[in-house]
Amino acid sequence: MNRKILITGSSGLVGTALRRHLSRQSVEVVGLDLKGEGSACGDVCRPEDLRRVVQGVDGIIHLAAVSRVIDGEKNPELCRQTNVDGVRNVLLAAQEQGTRPWVISASSREVYGQPKVLPADEDCPLTPVNIYGRTKVEGEKLVQEARHAGLKACVIRLSNVFGSVSDHHDRVVPAFARAAAFGEELRVDGADNTFDFSYIDDVARGIVALTELLSREKDAPPPIHFVTGRPTTLGELADLAIRTAGSQSTIRQAPSRHFDVGRFYGNPARAKALLGWEPEVPLEEGLARLIQAFRAQKRTDAAAD
Secondary structure, three states, rough: OOOOOEEEEOHHHHHHHHHHHHHHHOOOEEEEEOOHHHHHHOOOOHHHHHHHOOOOEEEEEEOOOOOOOOHHHHHHHHHHHHHHHHHHHHHHHHHHHHOOOOOEEEEHHHOOOOOOOOOOOOOOOOOOOOOOHHHHHHHHHHHHHHHOOOEEEEEEEEOHHHHHHHOOOHHHHHHHHHHHHHOOOOOEEOOOOOOOOOEEEHHHHHHHHHHHHHHOOOOOOOOEEEOOOOEEHHHHHHHHHHHHHHHOOOOOEOOOOOOOOOOOOOOHHHHHHHOOOOOOOOOOHHHHHHHHHHHHHHHHHHHHH
């Protein structure tokens, strides 16, 4: 059966990988992104942009967001407008369609704040500690309300997804990978801070599996993690990046930022039970791929000059 799926945030880290994975299954992908081209250029904060692209889709994968904690701290109004009003607009666009497309809305580990029990599962209390996390909780509530109103809608929660040289340059994994690749200094803000790092292709596979479930099942599942369940401190990540790159990079220690969660790693059991999904790319391999990609990019750039 041919499917047509709208991806908001289609030019972002997850959206780009997801487009690639879905195309392998002959899914027709419609994009919407501030950086999109032609009809794919649009903003989820403008309902008319969504109405233009939602016609005839079987499902919507909503990824568009202010996607970083620090950006939420710098511009709370934009963060709320995008992460709350944007979700509302997507859900309303779906509800207005006679075909009633299903909706997957991307959320974050930040909704938990600092979990009291680790690994955290999807039923942990939602106690966010920063602006970004609070907007994600509000967005999840809107999804739940839409479910109660009869829309087939669900939430996925992501954690420190990495794997592309096109990612934000100051996100921790690409920042460490780039610095280690070229022998530069790595700045570690809170060496003992512990996170769950997920490779982009694993996350994309999980989302594709979820689209297949939504296409065949009557009801949407509860929130689902796409996480590894493996804790890694930032200090360990920095050391691993330098070893993997075989470089002489040094590490500069700095204190944690006041708005950051200190420890998180998640339980992936629900994704395995419902979707048969497990992460396949360990951190070491994903980091090695990223370091190689940065070096290849530099060689390409140098050849073009």
